[in-house]
Each structure stands twice: as structure tokens, then as C-alpha cells.
Amino acid sequence: NNFKAIYKVNSAEQCVLMLLSNRVDFWVNNEFGARYIAAQMGVTNDIYLETPPLESTPSYIAFSKKNQHLDLVKKIDHTLRTMKENGAYQRIIDDYFNEIGSK
Structure with a gap:
């Protein structure tokens, strides 16, 4: 690899602190975990x-x-698709993270 160094730490919080103090250039995590x-x-x-x-x-x-839950599967699929199309799905995610951040 072309990296000067790769750090192994014990927590995601340590990664954030290293990022904020410019000790690292980036941190790899999943989106929801990082948020x-x-x-x-x-x-x-x-x-x-x-x-x-x-x-x-x-x-x-x-x-x-x-x-057999075919009707339920169809309802869930339809509801999730609709929520993603009209933005409700993303609003729920954003509201969740905004609430965590305000505590």
C-alpha cells in the first residue's frame, strides 16, 4: 500500500479523536456507525x-x-419503496442522528 502508517485502535471514538487532531487523514467505518x-x-x-x-x-x-407471509412481504416492500421515494426513509434516519447529537 501507499500509506505512511496504518493505525489499529481500540474504539471508534479513538478514530474520531485521531481524525479531529489531524493524526490521520481518514477513518473507514460504515455510514451509520460513523454517524x-x-x-x-x-x-x-x-x-x-x-x-x-x-x-x-x-x-x-x-x-x-x-x-406464508406473502401479503406482509408485499406490504413491507411497497412501504419501504414509497418511503425511499418520498424522502420519509431519509428523514427518519436524519431525525434519529439529529436527536442523538442534541443530547
Whole structure:
């Protein structure tokens, strides 16, 4: 690799502190993990999240094979799609992190 140094630390909070003190150039974490830690530490406006992500991992919901929940699956799919299209999904995420940051 072309990095001068790679640091191994014990917590995400240490990563944030190193980033804020310019001891490192970047920190790799998942978006929600990084946003959560930044909000908890009150430094949301002091760090920048790079987009697009380096990697994206989809999430899934599983249903038991014993019961047929086809109607429920369709309702969940439709509701999530609608929420993403109308911005409600992103607003919930943003409100969550804003609330954490204000505590």
C-alpha cells in the first residue's frame, strides 16, 4: 500500500479523536456507525462522510417458512419503496442522528 502508517485502535471514538487532531487523514467505518459515533461525541459537523461508499451491503428481513407471509412481504416492500421515494426513509434516519447529537 501507499500509506505512511496504518493505525489499529481500540474504539471508534479513538478514530474520531485521531481524525479531529489531524493524526490521520481518514477513518473507514460504515455510514451509520460513523454517524452514530460522531453524533454521540457532538462532532457531526466536524467530520465529512465520503460518498459514494467504498462498499455497500444490502440488508434483509427473513420470514419463517412455516407461515406464508406473502401479503406482509408485499406490504413491507411497497412501504419501504414509497418511503425511499418520498424522502420519509431519509428523514427518519436524519431525525434519529439529529436527536442523538442534541443530547
